[in-house]
Amino acid sequence: MPRFVKITRITVTHFDYQIPGRAMAGRARLDMLYQPGSTVSSGGRGATGDHILTVETDAGVRAELPGTVDAATAEYLLGQNALERDTIWHDLKRMLRGRGNAPPGSVDIALWDIAGKLYDAPIYELLGGWRSKLPVYASTFHGDENGGLTRPEDYAEFALYCKEELGYQALKSHPWVDGPIEREVTTVLAMRRAVGDTMDLMLDPAGAYATFDDVLRVGRACDEARFFWLEDAFRGGGLSMFAHRKLRDFIKTPLLMGEHIRGLEAKADMIYAGAADYVRASAGADGGITGVMKLAALAEAHGLDVELHGGSLAHRHCMAAIRNTHYLESGGVHPKVPHTRAPIYAERKWLHELDSVDKHGCVDVPQGPGLGVPLDWSFINAHKTGETVYQ
Numbered sequence: 001m002p003r004f005v006k007i008t009r010i011t012v013t014h015f016d017y018q019i020p021g022r023a024m025a026g027r028a029r030l031d032m033l034y035q036p037g038s039t040v041s042s043g044g045r046g047a048t049g050d051h052i053l054t055v056e057t058d059a060g061v062r063a064e065l066p067g068t069v070d071a072a073t074a075e076y077l078l079g080q081n082a083l084e085r086d087t088i089w090h091d092l093k094r095m096l097r098g099r100g101n102a103p104p105g106s107v108d109i110a111l112w113d114i115a116g117k118l119y120d121a122p123i124y125e126l127l128g129g130w131r132s133k134l135p136v137y138a139s140t141f142h143g144d145e146n147g148g149l150t151r152p153e154d155y156a157e158f159a160l161y162c163k164e165e166l167g168y169q170a171l172k173s174h175p176w177v178d179g180p181i182e183r184e185v186t187t188v189l190a191m192r193r194a195v196g197d198t199m200d201l202m203l204d205p206a207g208a209y210a211t212f213d214d215v216l217r218v219g220r221a222c223d224e225a226r227f228f229w230l231e232d233a234f235r236g237g238g239l240s241m242f243a244h245r246k247l248r249d250f251i252k253t254p255l256l257m258g259e260h261i262r263g264l265e266a267k268a269d270m271i272y273a274g275a276a277d278y279v280r281a282s283a284g285a286d287g288g289i290t291g292v293m294k295l296a297a298l299a300e301a302h303g304l305d306v307e308l309h310g311g312s313l314a315h316r317h318c319m320a321a322i323r324n325t326h327y328l329e330s331g332g333v334h335p336k337v338p339h340t341r342a343p344i345y346a347e348r349k350w351l352h353e354l355d356s357v358d359k360h361g362c363v364d365v366p367q368g369p370g371l372g373v374p375l376d377w378s379f380i381n382a383h384k385t386g387e388t389v390y391q
């Protein structure tokens with residue numbers, strides 16, 4: 001008989017931690033940028049707080065990780081076998097059909113944390129991983145008009161600093177939103193001039209550019225500056241297969257796509273449409289570790305590479321076990337905002353801060369059981385604002 005590890009109790013711990021020096025700008029408060037005197041919750045865009053998810057079982061092991069869960073999902077999970085990850089993955093995917101088309105990532109990551117602790121092994125080992133060091137790219141805030149990343153030379157100097165002083169092998173810039181397109185072109189070229197040929201550079205307008213012509217102008221600059229990829233350039237957030245296929249007729253820089261498209265099947269259609277060279281995957285948004293590994297296999301089957309969106313312990317375990325990938329994302333970082341994360345782990349090396357990398361621009365893969373790094377409950381409890389318990 002398969003082992004049955006029953007989920008017995010689920011707790012969402014709410015806490016509040018404000019990060020100074022940044023703001024969500026623009027009419028829709030979408031774009032994170034530098035703004036002295038302003039703060040944003042560590043919960044991110046539009047969040048009133050941050051959360052820790054705890055999932056307990058009758059086997060005496062519990063998952064603890066950043067994340068949350070809604071009441072309907074929690075009620076479904078109570079009594080389920082925590083080891084039946086793929087069955088739960090499909091049940092929750094169907095529950096969210098038409099609304100997200102992927103299971104909640106935090107739930108799947110919690111189940112992997114439980115499995116690792118039950119088997120006394122780090123998750124990457126369960127996935128067949130082999131690496132212990134992962135190269136990271138510094139992923140900047142958006143451009144601002146506040147004396148942070150305000151001029152092309154600010155981006156160029158920051159890229160050089162990341163390379164020379166911190167050891168980063170790669171940097172991705174998020175540009176201005178609604179700024180003159182000539183400043184974007186100038187910045188792309190200035191960054192390459194500053195760092196030379198030994199640093200990979202990427203550009204992620206995150207849907208900022210207003211017209212096809214804007215995308216073409218910046219895309220041609222990316223060609224000239226030999227950028228590693230151009231990501232989600234079109235207004236609308238990178239949803240049009242046609243537009244990306246069309247863009248390929250004009251520029252040579254590889255396109256990264258899929259960050260805003262949910263569902264394994266939709267990303268398969270994106271690949272078939274010829275719209276992506278690098279395939280985006282996110283444990284948070286694409287169904288956890290199970291979802292990321294499915295997407296890595298999907299990309300692999302088409303001879304493509306998968307790139308993980310954002311830094312997290314879950315992504316470190318996944319990346320340690322994926323051949324067809326290049327860099328882990330540490331975002332967002334900024335020359336004037338040294339602390340951009342809630343310190344939920346005692347050691348900064350696990351937090352994806354600007355200085356969390358070693359001198360080769362790499363981070364470690366956790367070696368403890370499950371996710372492999374204990375939460376700092378003294379910090380979380382000191383900022384706790386409440387909790388929601390399902391049992």
Ligand SMILES: [Mg+2]
Binds near residue numbers: 204
């Ligand atoms: Mg992006």
